[in-house]
Amino acid sequence: MNYIFHIIIIINIYIILTVSTNLLVGMANLISLAQAAFYGFGAYLGVLALMILKLPMIPTIFFVMFFTALLSLIIAFPSLRLKGDYFILATLGFQLIVFTVLYNWISVTRGPYGIPGIPAPKLIGIIPVSGIIPFLVLSSILAGFVIFIFYKLVHSPFGRVLKGLRDDEIAVKSLGRNVTNYKILTFAISSAFIGIAGFIYASYVTYIDPTSFNLDEAIFILAAVLIGGTGNIKGPVVGAIFVVILPELLRFVGFPSSIAANLRQIVYGLALIILMRYRPQGIAGEYKLQ
Amino acid sequence: MNEDILQINSVKKSFVRNIIDVRGKEENERFFIIDDLDLQIPREKITALIGGNGAGKTTLFNIISGFMSPDSGDIIYQAENKQMSIIGLLPYKITRLGIGRMFQDDHIFHDMSVLDNMLLADADDFGEFPFISIIYNRKNKIIEQERIEKANSIFKELFGEDNPFWEKRDEPAKSLSYGQQRLLGLARLFMGNYDLVLLDEPTAGVNPQIINQILIIIRSMVEEKDVTVFLIEHNMKVVLDLADFCSFMSHGKITAFGTPDDVIGNDEVRRTYLGV
Amino acid sequence: MLLQLLVNGLIIGSIYSIVALGYALIYNTTHIFHIAYASIYMFSSYMLLSFYINLNIPFIISFIIAIGLTILLSVLIEILVYRPLNKKRSSLNVVLISSIGIMIVVINIIAMFYGNETQILNPNISKSISIGNIIITYSQLAQFIVSLVLIFIFLIFLKFTKFGIKTRAMRDDSILCKVFGMDINRMRLMLFMLSALFAAVGSGLVAFDVGMDPYVGMPMLLNAIVALIIGGVGRFEAPILGGFIIGILQSLTVWVFSSRWQDAVTFILLILFLLLRPQGLLGEKKRAV
Ligand SMILES: Nc1ncnc2c1ncn2[C@@H]1O[C@H](COP(=O)(O)OP(=O)(O)OP(=O)(O)O)[C@@H](O)[C@H]1O
Ligand SMILES: [Mg+2]
Numbered sequence: 001m002n003y004i005f006h007i008i009i010i011i012n013i014y015i016i017l018t019v020s021t022n023l024l025v026g027m028a029n030l031i032s033l034a035q036a037a038f039y040g041f042g043a044y045l046g047v048l049a050l051m052i053l054k055l056p057m058i059p060t061i062f063f064v065m066f067f068t069a070l071l072s073l074i075i076a077f078p079s080l081r082l083k084g085d086y087f088i089l090a091t092l093g094f095q096l097i098v099f100t101v102l103y104n105w106i107s108v109t110r111g112p113y114g115i116p117g118i119p120a121p122k123l124i125g126i127i128p129v130s131g132i133i134p135f136l137v138l139s140s141i142l143a144g145f146v147i148f149i150f151y152k153l154v155h156s157p158f159g160r161v162l163k164g165l166r167d168d169e170i171a172v173k174s175l176g177r178n179v180t181n182y183k184i185l186t187f188a189i190s191s192a193f194i195g196i197a198g199f200i201y202a203s204y205v206t207y208i209d210p211t212s213f214n215l216d217e218a219i220f221i222l223a224a225v226l227i228g229g230t231g232n233i234k235g236p237v238v239g240a241i242f243v244v245i246l247p248e249l250l251r252f253v254g255f256p257s258s259i260a261a262n263l264r265q266i267v268y269g270l271a272l273i274i275l276m277r278y279r280p281q282g283i284a285g286e287y288k289l290q
Numbered sequence: 291m292n293e294d295i296l297q298i299n300s301v302k303k304s305f306v307r308n309i310i311d312v313r314g315k316e317e318n319e320r321f322f323i324i325d326d327l328d329l330q331i332p333r334e335k336i337t338a339l340i341g342g343n344g345a346g347k348t349t350l351f352n353i354i355s356g357f358m359s360p361d362s363g364d365i366i367y368q369a370e371n372k373q374m375s376i377i378g379l380l381p382y383k384i385t386r387l388g389i390g391r392m393f394q395d396d397h398i399f400h401d402m403s404v405l406d407n408m409l410l411a412d413a414d415d416f417g418e419f420p421f422i423s424i425i426y427n428r429k430n431k432i433i434e435q436e437r438i439e440k441a442n443s444i445f446k447e448l449f450g451e452d453n454p455f456w457e458k459r460d461e462p463a464k465s466l467s468y469g470q471q472r473l474l475g476l477a478r479l480f481m482g483n484y485d486l487v488l489l490d491e492p493t494a495g496v497n498p499q500i501i502n503q504i505l506i507i508i509r510s511m512v513e514e515k516d517v518t519v520f521l522i523e524h525n526m527k528v529v530l531d532l533a534d535f536c537s538f539m540s541h542g543k544i545t546a547f548g549t550p551d552d553v554i555g556n557d558e559v560r561r562t563y564l565g566v
Numbered sequence: 567m568l569l570q571l572l573v574n575g576l577i578i579g580s581i582y583s584i585v586a587l588g589y590a591l592i593y594n595t596t597h598i599f600h601i602a603y604a605s606i607y608m609f610s611s612y613m614l615l616s617f618y619i620n621l622n623i624p625f626i627i628s629f630i631i632a633i634g635l636t637i638l639l640s641v642l643i644e645i646l647v648y649r650p651l652n653k654k655r656s657s658l659n660v661v662l663i664s665s666i667g668i669m670i671v672v673i674n675i676i677a678m679f680y681g682n683e684t685q686i687l688n689p690n691i692s693k694s695i696s697i698g699n700i701i702i703t704y705s706q707l708a709q710f711i712v713s714l715v716l717i718f719i720f721l722i723f724l725k726f727t728k729f730g731i732k733t734r735a736m737r738d739d740s741i742l743c744k745v746f747g748m749d750i751n752r753m754r755l756m757l758f759m760l761s762a763l764f765a766a767v768g769s770g771l772v773a774f775d776v777g778m779d780p781y782v783g784m785p786m787l788l789n790a791i792v793a794l795i796i797g798g799v800g801r802f803e804a805p806i807l808g809g810f811i812i813g814i815l816q817s818l819t820v821w822v823f824s825s826r827w828q829d830a831v832t833f834i835l836l837i838l839f840l841l842l843r844p845q846g847l848l849g850e851k852k853r854a855v
Contacts, residue, residue: 031659078841085599087660089791090840093833096788100830152424156416157409157434164399164410171397174355175411176385176482185420189352215784217665226663244764269674272667273647276660290657 005136007203011244012139016146016197018225018236023190024148025222026230026287027159028183029166029229034075034091035221037098038191040213041068041204042198044102050119050203057121057129061196068195069188076187080180082209095218102210114209121203135204142200151233153189162186166287210229220268228269238284243268295369295486296328296331296354300365302542303349309417323349324360325542331486333368336512336519338550341539342563347522348394350539351488355391356381369485382396390484392475394491394522398463405459407474408441409434411481437481449473469500476507480515487511489521490563493528501525505532526554526564538563570700571817577706579813580713581768585786586793587720588764591757594800595736599662601742602643603765603790604783605672610636610766611773611782612676612741615685616736618740625774639760643668644755677780686777686826687760705775712771717806724802729756737800785829792836798846805846 019037024030046069049060079090102109109115120130130136153159161182164172173179202208220243228239247264255263279290305325324348331337352358354365356379367376369388376384385391401408411501416433417423423430445455455474458465463474472492479487481531493501505528511517521527529536529550536553538546540563546556553559592600602673613635617628647668650729651661692703724730736753768786790805793812797804812832819831839846 007500018499027670031662078496078837082844083841085597085662086844088599088662089795090837091789093827093836093840095834098369100827100833104826104830133743149424156420157415158420158423158431158839160402160410163402163406163420167399167401168397170357170393171399172410173357173381173479174385174397175390176382176391176413176768177415178382179379191421219670223666223670259678262678265674266671266678269667269670273664273671275654276667277647277650277654280656280660289660289663 002132005132007244007248008121009135009139010131010199011241012143013197013201013235014203014221014224014240014244016200017194017221018240019150019233020190020193020197020230021221022236023186023223025225025289026232026235026285027154027162027166028186029290030186031088031184031222032091032097033088033186033215033218033223034079034098035194036213036215036218037095038068038072038077038129038194039198039217040098040210041071041191042195043202043208043213044198045195046114046199046202047064047208050121051115056180057123060121061199064195064199065192068198069192070077070137072187072191073184076184080183080187080209092215095215096202099210099214102213107272112209112211114207116207118208121234122240135200137190139200139204141219142196145182146196147233147237149193154233158182166290191266202217223268223272226282226289227268227275229282229286229287230289231287232280235282235285239282242283293333294330294366295333296329296351296520297366298327298331298354299364299366300360301327301353301365302352303346303358303441304361305352311344320433322542324353327363327539327543329537329544329547331520332535333518334512334516335534336508336521336532337535337537338533339520339537339539340526340529340553340559340563341526345539346542347539348490351391351490351522354384354488356384367486385482388483388485390479390487390491392479392487393490394494396471396475398471398475398478400464400529401462401466403460404455404463404466404474405438405441407463408444408478409437411478412437412440413482434443440481444477448477448510449503455523462471469496473500473503473507476504479511484517486518486520489519491522492523493523493525508532530554557562568821569698571821573700573702574706575814575817576810577702577710577813578816579716580710581807581809582715582773582793583809584713584764584815585768586790586797587717587802588761588768589787589790590762590794590802590805591797593735593794594802595733595757596648596754597658598648598667599658599763601662601665601671601787602668603761604787605669605740606643606674606762606783607634607765607769607786608676608778608780608783609639610762610769611687611778612680612780614770614773615680615778617686618687619685626778629770632770633763635763636673636760636766636769639672640758640765644758649751649754654784664785673780673783680780682780684777684779687774692775696768703775705771709771709775712767715762716767721803731846733757734802745755789832790830794846795836795844796839796846798849800845804846804848808811 017035021032021035024032033141045064046060049055049063055063075091075094079087079094079175082090103111105111105118107144120128122128129135161177163174165179165182169179224239225236228238229235230239246267247260250264252258275282301324301397302322303323303475304320307319307321316470329352339350349358354505365376367374367387367435374491376387389425399410402410403558414433442456445453449455449505454470455477463471476492492504492508496504508519512519533550536548536550537561538553538556547552548560552565589600589603592598592603610632613632614628617623618625619629647664648661651664690704692705694701694703695707723732731749732753736748789812793808794805795808796811797806797808815835816828816832819828
């Protein structure tokens with residue numbers, strides 16, 4: 001049973017990652033390869049809040065959201081001045097810089113040694129949330145909250161501007177909307193919520209190190225979104241479930257774990273190739289990648 | 291208040307062409323598509339801009355609306371007793387100042403619903419800042435309702451009581467016919483509060499019946515909403531029918547300006563452009 | 567010490583140059599963000615491993631077979647994945663994501679068969695020559711000389727052969743090329759072959775020196791992309807210049823900080839170029855029409 005709960009917790013974390021990333025990829029047509037960097041910001045900021053500032057849970061979440069968004073803007077401002085390929089390349093560059101810094105700035109992040117013993121976040125300052133059931137509840141509530149917020153955003157006038165943006169950026173400009181501002185806001189919102197995923201991950205696993213937030217992870221998050229599909233809420237949710245369940249299924253079928261790890265990657269890769277060819281909107285999405 | 295809403299003063303714009311010949315030698319060549327162009331657009335009138343293919347008309351529109359910056363020169367916009375240069379402003383700022391634009395190649399939102407196309411064009415952008423619509427949920431609902439009413443009344447005013455646009459309001463704009471898409475592009479301009487609109491070949495490629503509709507709409511813009519219209523047009527019948535003034539562009543300059551009859555009767559225009 | 571580092575930088579720079587050149591052949595002409603190039607690069611090392619170590623075939627012959635098979639992989643990628651997308655007029659982002667998919671597939675197939683560990687081709691310590699204080703191993707020397715020769719041949723080829731002129735024309739305008747009756751599909755195929763050749767040679771030379779694991783492609787690809795951007799997108803001399811600059815810069819980083827910060831410095835350089843001089847060192851401000 002605990003095994004299933006564990007899977008659900010991981011799915012919840014990935015739902016937060018993919019639903020937030022979808023705002024960038026599927027709504028604003030910004031393909032970012034820096035998502036793992038934001039995820040890492042969330043995790044390390046969560047550790048900072050829990051271990052050093054000793055904040056209770058709710059303030060920790062706000063702390064993480066705020067500062068992840070702020071750090072993401074350092075990346076967003078320069079990248080957004082670039083178009084197309086160059087934008088993607090810039091996010092890729094930043095992803096690698098963030099990883100190198102997390103990995104090598106040992107005096108602050110402990111680098112490859114990682115940070116063990118992350119304490120349980122405390123609800124209302126006293127009740128610690130630890131153990132699998134409380135995390136199941138916590139992660140489900142947060143994933144539900146993120147889905148709700150993004151649903152609301154997509155169906156608000158703000159969401160309409162974003163849809164306009166991915167459809168025809170020039171037209172949006174000509175109607176008097178400041179396109180750059182909207183992109184920056186989108187970036188900040190997307191990262192703020194990704195920060196939450198980082199926080200849950202860190203406090204659930206109680207140990208983090210930089211390799212959880214490297215370029216492979218960034219590609220993996222992007223793949224999850226694109227496999228599930230972009231442009232609506234359903235797509236990313238399906239994507240998160242797919243990428244988390246698939247390796248478990250492969251294990252279940254009885255592949256030795258050494259091969260299963262490669263095999264699941266091969267399935268993701270093939271899924272991307274085939275979907276891009278025949279169904280660029282992903283399994284359950286509505287927006288065809290442009 | 292000055293009679294001219296827009297003064298274009300000695301604007302220049304050049305592009306670089308990269309040429310590679312058969313032997314593989316490369317050369318870059320700079321050419322001026324707009325070369326010291328002067329033009330005044332009279333307020334609350336319809337001014338047409340004519341000229342051959344590739345004369346640089348659309349480029350001029352791009353410069354006025356901020357999508358391109360000129361090499362040199364100035365453009366002065368005179369709105370409500372305030373006179374300002376609009377060179378260097380971003381396109382959205384220029385729109386906010388009251389200069390609307392319809393593009394040669396449509397630029398309506400094909401994958402969005404017909405209604406959303408209208409709502410996104412509203413002059414008031416309340417609720418478009420993230421979370422505002424969630425925090426001020428009630429106010430947002432009221433404003434959205436008002437926007438929808440506004441779109442509906444514009445459709446009714448322009449296209450009659452039972453119009454296809456309102457009927458198809460929830461369908462994607464790409465489901466409209468080409469002519470209807472152009473009309474939607476025009477109708478969208480009524481959602482904003484514009485003093486000057488730039489229309490790039492509004493009648494290109496549509497059937498005579500829709501051309502008539504477009505003419506009526508443009509006239510009503512000027513007569514009922516006191517808008518100034520500056521339009522690029524290749525159809526001389528439309529120019530003669532509609533425009534108060536006409537300007538002819540060639541070699542990067544305005545070489546003839548006056549009433550449509552005068553300009554179209556001008557020797558040079560007849561010879562170099564109309565080919566008669 | 568500094569001199570030794572500079573020489574090392576120059577040598578690794580020559581490898582970056584040819585790998586970047588292979589990438590530029592695709593990027594400049596088709597605008598494909600060819601991430602799968604990373605796996606093409608890695609593939610060559612493993613083919614060399616199979617023939618040279620596992621089947622015990624002489625090195626030169628193994629190397630030639632490896633290059634041939636790598637070219638075949640590149641051709642398959644173009645025919646099975648890129649060409650159909652091009653035919654469907656898929657957007658470049660779609661092609662990019664497909665390319666990521668290919669990379670993931672190839673890397674994991676190799677990892678499945680050969681394992682994740684580092685494998686070496688040359689268990690002996692390479693002989694070396696010393697000039698003053700500077701020590702250069704034979705395999706380094708081979709890297710440098712082969713790269714330079716390859717670059718030299720390529721530049722001549724580009725300038726004087728019909729294929730070279732067509733390549734430059736395609737860089738400028740592939741629609742126009744079609745109008746002039748060039749067979750774009752055939753051109754692309756040749757470009758993918760040539761590009762894989764550069765990757766395969768670079769990969770084999772490096773693998774002989776330091777060995778390989780299934781993930782060597784990505785860092786090399788990233789260096790190649792940075793070399794291309796620094797040099798200037800569009801010109802074929804540019805990635806050569808960029809490759810040497812990165813090689814030397816990375817050795818200087820080792821000298822001033824430590825090798826751990828090499829990547830950070832490289833990518834900060836990338837970001838600075840993207841923002842301040844997106845046309846690169848050799849590019850022109852605007853390449854219009
Ligand atoms: N960004 C650009 N870079 C280089 N050349 C350009 C650019 N934009 C336009 N041109 C060139 O400038 C010329 C004028 O274009 P423009 O669109 O302004 O003409 P036009 O008068 O609107 O023509 P038409 O009546 O066909 O619409 C064309 O030859 C075009 O190729
Ligand atoms: Mg035009």
